[in-house]
Amino acid sequence: MLTKRIIACMDVRDGQVVKGVQFQQLRHAGDPAELAARYNVEGIDEVVVLDITATLETRQALAKTIDAVAHRIFLPLTVGGGIRSEADAAAAVEAGADKVSLNTAALKEPGLITTLARRYGSQAVIVAIDAKRRDEGFAVYVRSGTSDAARDAVEWAREAESRGAGEILLTSMDRDGTRSGFDCEMTAAVASAVNIPVIASGGAGTLEHFSDVFTRGRADAALAASIFHFADTGVSELKRYLRSQQIPVRL
Amino acid sequence: MIALIDYGAGNLTSVRKALTALNAEFTTPDTPADCARCSALIVPGVGNFAATAALVGSWRDAIGAAVRSGTPLLGICLGMQWLFEGSDEAPEVPGLGVLEGRVVRLHGNVEQRLKIPHVGWNALDPTGGSRILAGVEPGAHVYFTHSYAAPVTAACVASTTHAEAFAAVVERGNVFGVQFHPEKSSDAGLRILGNFLEVARGC
Numbered sequence: 001m002l003t004k005r006i007i008a009c010m011d012v013r014d015g016q017v018v019k020g021v022q023f024q025q026l027r028h029a030g031d032p033a034e035l036a037a038r039y040n041v042e043g044i045d046e047v048v049v050l051d052i053t054a055t056l057e058t059r060q061a062l063a064k065t066i067d068a069v070a071h072r073i074f075l076p077l078t079v080g081g082g083i084r085s086e087a088d089a090a091a092a093v094e095a096g097a098d099k100v101s102l103n104t105a106a107l108k109e110p111g112l113i114t115t116l117a118r119r120y121g122s123q124a125v126i127v128a129i130d131a132k133r134r135d136e137g138f139a140v141y142v143r144s145g146t147s148d149a150a151r152d153a154v155e156w157a158r159e160a161e162s163r164g165a166g167e168i169l170l171t172s173m174d175r176d177g178t179r180s181g182f183d184c185e186m187t188a189a190v191a192s193a194v195n196i197p198v199i200a201s202g203g204a205g206t207l208e209h210f211s212d213v214f215t216r217g218r219a220d221a222a223l224a225a226s227i228f229h230f231a232d233t234g235v236s237e238l239k240r241y242l243r244s245q246q247i248p249v250r251l
Numbered sequence: 252m253i254a255l256i257d258y259g260a261g262n263l264t265s266v267r268k269a270l271t272a273l274n275a276e277f278t279t280p281d282t283p284a285d286c287a288r289c290s291a292l293i294v295p296g297v298g299n300f301a302a303t304a305a306l307v308g309s310w311r312d313a314i315g316a317a318v319r320s321g322t323p324l325l326g327i328c329l330g331m332q333w334l335f336e337g338s339d340e341a342p343e344v345p346g347l348g349v350l351e352g353r354v355v356r357l358h359g360n361v362e363q364r365l366k367i368p369h370v371g372w373n374a375l376d377p378t379g380g381s382r383i384l385a386g387v388e389p390g391a392h393v394y395f396t397h398s399y400a401a402p403v404t405a406a407c408v409a410s411t412t413h414a415e416a417f418a419a420v421v422e423r424g425n426v427f428g429v430q431f432h433p434e435k436s437s438d439a440g441l442r443i444l445g446n447f448l449e450v451a452r453g454c
Contacts, residue, residue: 121298123396250372250392
């Protein structure tokens with residue numbers, strides 16, 4: 001049986017892992033390759049490296065960081081942040097990324113999703129959606145959460161799928177870094193609207209939050225950062241808990 | 252020296268890094284004739300079966316000749332599918348045809364939310380008696396990402412189920428294939444790659 005995936009996200013700035021709250025107040029969490037190696041031993045299923053300042057400072061994802069991480073772990077590795085062109089994606093893939101995550105660029109130029117899906121396959125193209133609740137819907141933001149994209153998350157996820165995205169990485173900006181639980185309603189709304197896997201992100205704080213997002217939230221995978229970086233919750237402890245809740249995981 | 256065949260279907264960086272971690276000596280041959288000088292062949296690949304059209308002709312002939320002479324061959328993902336006669340994904344492109352059967356599209360199951368592509372970690376159900384799976388626990392999880400798969404035939408030494416059972420690992424003589432990505436499957440995957448390297452060393 002296909003297991004639910006637990007994904008560790010490393011927000012990287014200047015070659016170091018950092019983590020903020022609601023996209024602000026960054027604090028340091030260590031060296032990306034060292035952290036990735038620790039997660040591998042603990043049984044993490046995938047690793048995401050996000051160059052969080054890339055969009056704002058117009059930098060490409062850090063090839064050196066990707067290369068260092070890819071030498072330490074033999075797990076699916078996704079790279080995002082500042083991937084705006086086919087050339088940016090190719091640089092990330094050359095450095096060792098298995099998948100690239102598009103955010104701002106996908107909304108600005110949706111054809112890039114199709115271009116990359118044709119070149120690398122849909123499985124290599126993740127569309128990342130940062131969204132906040134607004135009225136009855138979920139408003140999409142771009143440029144590291146600083147700019148309202150005037151799109152709804154459910155509708156944009158559907159379009160991304162039709163253009164060739166292989167997975168959706170859905171981050172609740174309301175919950176990011178708060179450890180108050182995933183936004184299960186938003187995750188379920190998107191997961192029910194598309195036929196590709198949805199990775200839930202933003203708000204992981206307890207073991208129960210993960211079981212919630214896999215059941216009520218209908219997520220295929222759950223991504224977290226600070227809860228793993230600061231070793232509050234070990235990956236193996238989380239997986240044993242999920243299995244005790246009859247949620248299939250790789251142990 | 253192992254020949255890692257680069258035919259433009261996906262990126263070889265991950266496979267190269269895994270082989271390096273296992274201390275394997277490998278090269279990416281420039282011409283089909285170079286295959287004859289290598290002790291083993293690895294055909295990787297991600298994406299559409301149509302990409303294997305790049306192998307039709309002299310590469311297919313050279314790899315086929317190497318296999319007939321007993322050179323160990325490992326096909327990974329699309330490279331495993333290519334070992335069969337062909338695929339419904341690109342019916343006009345012939346496979347290597349060293350294994351009988353055709354690759355078909357997985358169906359999934361909408362009610363059970365078993366989506367296609369099949370992406371993620373799933374369990375191996377070994378049928379026993381395999382060199383490439385030596386030391387791999389039954390039920391070990393490995394990382395898949397694919398929409399098409401080969402049928403469970405006599406060459407299948409481990410199946411995986413995603414709404415339906417398909418061939419996850421095939422083995423016949425010195426021909427091996429894995430539908431998943433051993434280079435992305437952590438310790439279980441490195442073990443499987445290591446087993447292939449052992450076979451290659453023994454030849």
